[in-house]
Amino acid sequence: DAGVTQSPTHLIKTRGQHVTLRCSPISGHKSVSWYQQVLGQGPQFIFQYYEKEERGRGNFPDRFSARQFPNYSSELNVNALLLGDSALYLCASSLAPNGGEQFFGPGTRLTVL
Amino acid sequence: QQQVKQSPQSLIVQKGGISIINCAYENTAFDYFPWYQQFPGKGPALLIAIRPDVSEKKEGRFTISFNKSAKQFSLHIMDSQPGDSATYFCAASISRNNDMRFGAGTRLTVKP
Numbered sequence: 564d565a566g567v568t569q570s571p572t573h574l575i576k577t578r579g580q581h582v583t584l585r586c587s588p589i590s591g592h593k594s595v596s597w598y599q600q601v602l603g604q605g606p607q608f609i610f611q612y613y614e615k616e617e618r619g620r621g622n623f624p625d626r627f628s629a630r631q632f633p634n635y636s637s638e639l640n641v642n643a644l645l646l647g648d649s650a651l652y653l654c655a656s657s658l659a660p661n662g663g664e665q666f667f668g669p670g671t672r673l674t675v676l
Numbered sequence: 677q678q679q680v681k682q683s684p685q686s687l688i689v690q691k692g693g694i695s696i697i698n699c700a701y702e703n704t705a706f707d708y709f710p711w712y713q714q715f716p717g718k719g720p721a722l723l724i725a726i727r728p729d730v731s732e733k734k735e736g737r738f739t740i741s742f743n744k745s746a747k748q749f750s751l752h753i754m755d756s757q758p759g760d761s762a763t764y765f766c767a768a769s770i771s772r773n774n775d776m777r778f779g780a781g782t783r784l785t786v787k788p
Contacts, residue, residue: 596775611773
């Protein structure tokens, strides 16, 4: 039974570029959340999507955007990359938009040079 | 802002010993408190979780103790094994949404 999958695994970009990260939730899960994990810290909430609608947004600038597709997969887009955007980006899926239980993917390691 | 404070930052325990990690939260609206285990290069894996209507939950060697009045909860790992060596995160959320707030993490090393 496949868990949450994310692509790519690793990514290197330069300042000012944009990046698109992808996530496929566990089969049957309709909610996807995105988190940023800077080295040595806990994950920080960026977005939650459920049934293609944004249900929550963390304290991140407008350079960060996301969307969810009819098959419940999701994309996270980051524009005008900064050095400080270097982090592990995690996707978590859950059955419902509430209730708490979330399952994380392996993450995408983004390095901005 | 940090809403969940976790301690210690790192912990070294001998094989067979008890590992204890503590967390404190600020927002009394939090009603779901999970613990995640993360190995290097991997995403966090849900270990065990508790809701504030119970004071303790045990699953195998892992136990969560919850003190609602003190706004604190802790993870106890009994009979710690070298394979338990990982970073552990506590978290808290309001179950009507999935905006989960994480602690800063505890790096656990279990020595053989």
